[in-house]
Amino acid sequence: MIDYISSHIFIIALTFFIAGFVKGVAGMGLPTVAIAILSAIMSPVSAASLLIIPSFVTNCWQLFTGSNFLALIRRLWVMMLGILVGTLAGTWLLTSANTIYASVGLGSALIVYAVHGLFAKPLSVPARLERLLSPVIGLTTGLINGGTGIFTLPAVPYIQALGLSKDDLIQALGLSFTVSTIALAMGLARGGAFHLGNITLSALAIIPALLGMWVGTRVRERISLTTFRRWFFILIAILGLELAIHPFFH
Template sequence: MEYLSPFAWTLALVIALFAGIVKGSIGFALPLIMISGLSSFLDPKLALAGILISVLATNVWQVTRQGWEPARDAAVLHWRYLLIVMVAIFAAAQIVTRIPGQVFYFILGVPVVALSLIQLVGVRLSIAPERRVTAEWGIGLISGLLGGLTGTWGPTTVLYLLAIDTPKARQMVVQGVIYGAGSVVLVLAHLRSGILNGETVWFSAAMLPAALIGMAIGFKAQDRMDQALFKRVTLIVLVVAGVNLIRKGLSGF
């Protein structure tokens, strides 16, 4: 693992804390914020390793916080989406180590910017009931591929749930189940790919306390904050971070 200066450690922990606050507040975006932020000053593969334990632990917390019965019902209702996401995550994760660094920045940056802008401008997709089975397989595949390559499959999942008019309370449960199941597969896949190994696991573990503290703060703030404004600010931050990743892909530094 590369040497990190005290400043780099501090910055990484602040990013993890902020990502946890956002996830606690709106239910997603922790991996997107962490991978965007960490990749801005770390090797993208180390950044990917760094998010893995936090992604797993925070998603498990989100699932258990809602209760097991709603989680089970959500898994039954969206089993196709769950299945294809997990398979695609595992498959895509195996090719991460073969992707050149600059290409990796594009893979990270372009979806971050595109998906964040889609939500910022208020675009809402609508999927007719008779097309939902096909949409589950198709959007689930895209989500899983992004998850395996970049560690984040939240934005596409949120867009899908909005497109099928999922009620807010159920959406939080479904998100937790999909993210929780996917994060287990993601960790296992990157143990196999070598991204998470005997060296990088310590960096990943070091990010966890900050992410959990942030998530606890986010949970407390959830009912007292202007969610629309907070989400908008978060998306703007994501666009800036994503543009920076694309810049690194173009310039190499």
């Protein structure tokens, strides 16, 4: 039993180190990698609950790296409200007894995310459409976040299409990720899935996640980011496929 617990904790620590490394290199991907790997050894809801605290800490770090926090809040608050509402509405899937739907939904979301990252071309959103699209994008992102624990689509390509400066883009993504993490925590807690044991392990996961981020930022300068992102998305697609078909062969 002790050996099982030790190996379980080791796998969790290694997962968050790898996820932190990816975020350090690519600027995103910690929750996506963490929940993709952990869902292979535990239920999607347990995996989602473990990523809450390390995701929150790393995203807050990203959020407060820039100087335009208030300006971005004023511009994106409707989208953030949509994320909150959508996530709270969508967490019933993660916290429901039917883990098959949650696993298939998570796997499908990972596949879509990977395909978009591999093949989609950058978009551009005209300023006149932003007020109309922001609540729709926020609500859709929230529903996907609540149902799968993945909060990158469609928020990331949408924010990237707003024509923000590099620093504002990083900060806006940090804002979206932070709101998504808080909303997911609220949804999981409401569904009774955010237990003390999960909170403790989630807090401990901060250490390997931050260490992985530090290593990733060091490595970023020495490798081709394009090649790294390509193999990252291929790996995510493989993990997503495994999660989507896994319930039907067991």
